[in-house]
Amino acid sequence: MVGPGSAAYLLFVLLPIGLSLFQSFTDRRYLQSSYSFVGLKNYLDLIGDEGFQQSVVRTFWMTAIVLVLPMVGGLLVALLLDIDRPVYRLLRSFFFIPIVLSPVVVSFIWAVILTDKGVLNSVLDAVGLHTIAASWLGSATLAPISVAVVTAWQMTGFTATIFLAALQGVPEELRAASRIDGASSYQTFRYVVWPLLAPAVTINVVLVTISALKLYDYAVVLTNGGPGTSSETMTMHVVSTTFTNGQNGLGAAQSLVVLLLITIVTVVLLKALQRREVDL
């Protein structure tokens, strides 16, 4: 049993990375067995590849939206619902439900809300706010923002649940002591509770950032990267280079660059947040 486990990992995780590295130096095309070595050509091509670069930059600012909304929203929700009563326990489970839904289901639910003649625009019309009504998924400016906000909605359920668990781990005596010492509720939060939430902040920031950087399902269902390529993420770009255009060599180079970017961001974030945990 030890053997098969390690073998599956070697065959289906490490070997594919090795293959990508190898293929990134070739001009291999999908399902073709003959290819020749092209050296660093695929990597050099990326320097002038605007479509790829734009998808990388776009993914990073979409990640900022996907990170900020759930961190702030999730913390506020957790603070609001951190009371041990049946009613509040019931409310909490509503925030958990989106976590078990697949991003595909979540995106379809939102697609019917955000589409041009969808629920949101018809509600805005009905209450006389038709000036705000917009093409949420059909305009090049709004589409990537809408994709990020839908992703952020599902992530908020996740961050709120993590923050709630951490809040329940804060000993009641600490809060009581702080109150007796005359601290305001803001001071109690800032100097007693917030430092104890540091590990939850670390987990939330790292997991949400990784999920956002590999954003794929939401964008495919909501906009399919469009209009044009205005909401195409870097993962989508790699997949379409490799599978749609059949350029395995170029796709492999792109996937390794994206993998390197995600690894760097994750390691830097993790180190910074863990240092912060020690300092607090």
Added chain:
Amino acid sequence: MNRRAGSIGRLIIAVAATAAFSFPLYIAVVNAFKTNESVVQSPLALPIDGTLSNVLGVLTDPSGFYWRSLGTSLVLTAACATLITGVAAMLAYYLARRAGRWGSAVLVVLLIGLMIPQALILGGVSDVLRGVGLMGTPAGLVLFNLGYFLPFAVFLFHGFVKALPRDTEEAAVIDGAGPLRSFWQVVFPQLRPAAASVVVFVAVFVWNDFITPLILLSPSTGTTITVGVYRAIGTYNVDYGGVYATMLLAAIPMVLFYLLLQKQFIKGLTAGTSK
């Protein structure tokens, strides 16, 4: 008096915030039971003139996509969850107790695989699967998931194994139990909390996964519910009631699974978050 007013105010804000957050879920549920005209005319209203025709339409679709993909998803999810839990528990135990210095070296190699997005290695994965003749088959998907989720599951079990006392295992060996028997009858039962977390996590990921079955399974050999939903929606895109009924039916198995195992879900998700 003042305190009481404060707590009622807080409850009102809490209910309002939850209602606002759950608004998309409300929309999805009520509109699954409406005719298409009333979805367009009054999307917010409760389904007073409720109809089951959307739901029945999906359940009795002549292509049978719902039942077939539901079956595929159930089998694939169960196979992945069982296999990954069993293999990862044994590997973690071996690394923690038997492998010596090798153990930590293997853990470092496993660490590499912990945060690789599936989408970025699927090009290479499909080459490997084609090489061993498993591309487009459920077995290939299960084997890929075994390798892909192994690092996460091994790390979770590893922490648990290290915290176990050694005396029970030693007693089992003295009583003449072989290594396999002493693992399954003595060690594994003590790892149950970790196993529950791994099962829950892997099940949710495999059930909801989109890109892996989209690329690794071929439409002819059947597909999962998540990909099935994606392919089916394209065919009746303007039938909002039908879309929501499909969503509802695709989501129900996971929501039931969560309601049944609510405690394990929260515990598994929040392990290691409090200082």
